[in-house]
Amino acid sequence: MFGDYFSRALIAGIGLALVAGPLGCFVxxxxxxxxxxxxxxxxxxxxxxSIILSMxxxxxxFAVAALVAGALIVLQKQATLSTDALxxxxxxxxxxxxxxxxxxxxxxxxxxxxxxxxxxxxxSVEDIVIIYGGGVAILAILILAxxxxxxxxxxxxxxxxxxxxxxxxxxxxxxxxxxxxxxAMKLVGVLLITSLLIIPAATARRLSATPEMMAAVAAVxxxxxxxxxxxxxxxxxxxxxPSIVVMALVIFLVSLTVPVSRLFGRRVPHGx
Amino acid sequence: MNAIVPRxxxxxxxxxxxxxxxxxxxxxxDLTIARGEIVTLIGPNGSGKSTTAKLATGVLKPTTGTVTxxxxxxxxxxxxxxSIDWTxxxxxxxxxxxxxxxxxxxIDAALEAVGAARLRKAAVQELSGGEFQRVLFARAMxxxxxxLVLDEPVQGVDFSGEVALYExxxxxxxxxxxxxxxxxxDLHVVMAETDTVICLNGHVCCRGTPSAVKRSPEYxxxxxxxxxxxxxxxxxxxxxxxxxxxxxVAEGHAHGHTHEHEGTQSWALSFWxxxxxxxxxx
Numbered sequence: 001m002f003g004d005y006f007s008r009a010l011i012a013g014i015g016l017a018l019v020a021g022p023l024g025c026f027v028x029x030x031x032x033x034x035x036x037x038x039x040x041x042x043x044x045x046x047x048x049x050s051i052i053l054s055m056x057x058x059x060x061x062f063a064v065a066a067l068v069a070g071a072l073i074v075l076q077k078q079a080t081l082s083t084d085a086l087x088x089x090x091x092x093x094x095x096x097x098x099x100x101x102x103x104x105x106x107x108x109x110x111x112x113x114x115x116x117x118x119x120x121x122x123x124s125v126e127d128i129v130i131i132y133g134g135g136v137a138i139l140a141i142l143i144l145a146x147x148x149x150x151x152x153x154x155x156x157x158x159x160x161x162x163x164x165x166x167x168x169x170x171x172x173x174x175x176x177x178x179x180x181x182x183x184a185m186k187l188v189g190v191l192l193i194t195s196l197l198i199i200p201a202a203t204a205r206r207l208s209a210t211p212e213m214m215a216a217v218a219a220v221x222x223x224x225x226x227x228x229x230x231x232x233x234x235x236x237x238x239x240x241x242p243s244i245v246v247m248a249l250v251i252f253l254v255s256l257t258v259p260v261s262r263l264f265g266r267r268v269p270h271g272x
Numbered sequence: 273m274n275a276i277v278p279r280x281x282x283x284x285x286x287x288x289x290x291x292x293x294x295x296x297x298x299x300x301x302d303l304t305i306a307r308g309e310i311v312t313l314i315g316p317n318g319s320g321k322s323t324t325a326k327l328a329t330g331v332l333k334p335t336t337g338t339v340t341x342x343x344x345x346x347x348x349x350x351x352x353x354x355s356i357d358w359t360x361x362x363x364x365x366x367x368x369x370x371x372x373x374x375x376x377x378x379i380d381a382a383l384e385a386v387g388a389a390r391l392r393k394a395a396v397q398e399l400s401g402g403e404f405q406r407v408l409f410a411r412a413m414x415x416x417x418x419x420l421v422l423d424e425p426v427q428g429v430d431f432s433g434e435v436a437l438y439e440x441x442x443x444x445x446x447x448x449x450x451x452x453x454x455x456x457x458d459l460h461v462v463m464a465e466t467d468t469v470i471c472l473n474g475h476v477c478c479r480g481t482p483s484a485v486k487r488s489p490e491y492x493x494x495x496x497x498x499x500x501x502x503x504x505x506x507x508x509x510x511x512x513x514x515x516x517x518x519x520x521v522a523e524g525h526a527h528g529h530t531h532e533h534e535g536t537q538s539w540a541l542s543f544w545x546x547x548x549x550x551x552x553x554x
Contacts, residue, residue, distance in 0.1 A: 029357065
C-alpha cells in the first residue's frame with residue numbers, strides 16, 4: 001500500500017490531519033494562530049541549522065520551534081513590547097535568518113519551494129513512520145493532559161486555584177505544537193502549516209457542542225481536506241500542499257452555509 | 273443543627289508575606305480558616321487581597337512567614353469573572369467537569385441545588401450573567417470542597433441578588449461545613465455571618481466581626497468616614513445558634529435571633545434561582 005507516491009501522500013496527509021485537528025482546536029481557543037505561524041516560520045531556520053550541523057531535520061525543526069516558543073515566553077515576562085509586536089519580530093526575523101542561512105549553503109542544493117510550501121508527494125515510508133510515530137505520541141499526550149489543558153484554557157486562574165498547573169499545560173501545548181510543526185513541515189511547508197491547525201478547527205466549531213466533539217470533528221474534516229485536496233491536485237495538476245489548504249477552505253465556506261450553528265447547545269425553553 | 277463541632281482548622285497563615293522583585297505585595301498576614309467559618313478579605317485595589325487568597329489556596333508560596341494547609345485540602349473556586357470565547361463549545365454540563373470527573377447524578381444534584389437544572393444542556397455563552405454565576409457556584413460546589421473561595425461574588429449583582437447570594441453562601445456553610453473565604457473590594461455590603469473580616473492594605477489593618485471592623489479607627493482611616501455609613505451589614509435572622517469558637521469574635525455575633533423571618537431563606541434562594549421576580553425594594 002506504500003507502493004506509489006500518491007498513496008504515501010494520502011496516508012501521510014491523513015495522519016497529519018488527525019493530529020493537527022485536535023491540536024488546532026487549542027490554537028483557536030487560546031487565540032494562538034499568530035503564535036503558531038511564528039513557530040512555523042522558524043522551521044526554516046531549523047532546516048538551515050540542521051543542515052549546517054548535519055543533524056536530523058525533524059529534530060532540528062522541533063528544537064528551533066520550541067526555542068522560539070521559549071524565547072517568546074521569556075520576552076513576554078519582560079512586558080516591554082506587546083505580544084503582538086514580539087510575534088511579528090520573531091516570526092519574520094526567524095524566517096529571514098533562515099532564508100539567509102539557506103543562501104549560504106553552497107554545498108547542498110535546497111528545494112526552497114519544497115520547504116516553504118511542502119512537497120507531500122515526495123514523502124518516503126520513513127517519513128510516514130515519523131508522522132505516525134510522532135502523531136500517536138502527540139495524541140496520547142493530548143488525551144492524557146486533556147482536562148488540565150482545557151481547564152487552563154477556560155481560566156488559568158480557576159485551574160490554578162483548584163490545584164492544576166496552567167503554566168505546565170501551556171508548556172506542554174507549546175511542545176506539542178513544535179512537534180506537529182516539525183512533522184508537518186515536509187508535507188505542507190512552513191507557510192501553510194498553521195492553516196491545517198486552524199481551518200479544520202474553525203470549521204468544526206459550528207458543528208460541535210463540546211470541546212471533545214470539536215476536536216474529533218476537526219480531525220475528520222482535516223482528513224477530508226487532505227483527501228479532497230490531493231485528488232484535486234492530481235486531477236487539475238495543481239500544487240499539492242496549497243490544494244489541501246484550498247480544500248480545507250472550501251469545506252469551511254460550505255459549513256458556513258449550513259444552518260447548523262444552533263443545532264447544538266440550544267437552551268431548553270423556560271418552564272421545562 | 274450544629275452540635276458542638278470541634279474546631280477544625282483548614283488553613284493557617286502566620287506572619288505570611290510575599291515579595292516579588294523587591295516589592296512587597298503583602299506582609300505579616302495572620303489568618304486562620306476553620307471548617308464552617310466564613311472569612312472575608314476587604315481592602316482597596318492592590319491591597320493584597322488576591323495575593324492573600326493565593327497564599328491560602330497554595331497558588332503562591334510565602335516569601336516570609338508560613339502557610340499551613342490541611343493535607344489533601346480540596347478547594348472550590350468561584351472566579352470573579354470568566355468570559356468564555358465563542359470558539360470554545362462548552363455546555364453547562366461539560367463545564368461542571370472542567371477540573372475533575374463527576375457522576376451525572378452529582379451534576380444534576382449540584383445544578384438542582386442552585387436552581388439551574390434546566391440549563392444543563394445550554395451553551396455557557398447563552399447564559400445570562402445571573403445564570404452563569406449560579407452555574408459557577410454549582411461547579412465549585414460539586415467538588416465538595418473543604419474550602420470555597422469566592423472572588424468578588426456579588427460584583428455586578430443588584431441588592432436583592434446580593435441578599436439571596438449571601439443566603440446561599442450561608443446555606444452552603446451550614447450544610448456542607450465548608451470553610452469559606454470571600455474576597456471583596458466592594459465594601460458596601462459585608463455578610464453579617466462573616467466570622468472574621470480582615471481589612472487589608474498591604475498588611476492587616478484591622479480585623480474582627482463586621483460590626484467591630486466598621487467601627488475600628490483603622491477601617492475609618494483607610495476607607496474614610498463615608499465608608500462607615502455605606503458599610504451595610506446584611507443581617508440574616510435565624511432561629512438557632514451557631515458554633516461559637518470565640519476565636520476573634522470580640523463584639524459578639526452581629527445577627528439577631530428572631531423567629532419572624534423563617535421564610536427569608538426560601539424566598540431569597542428562590543429569587544436567586546430566578547424562580548420568582550425580584551420583590552419591591554424594601
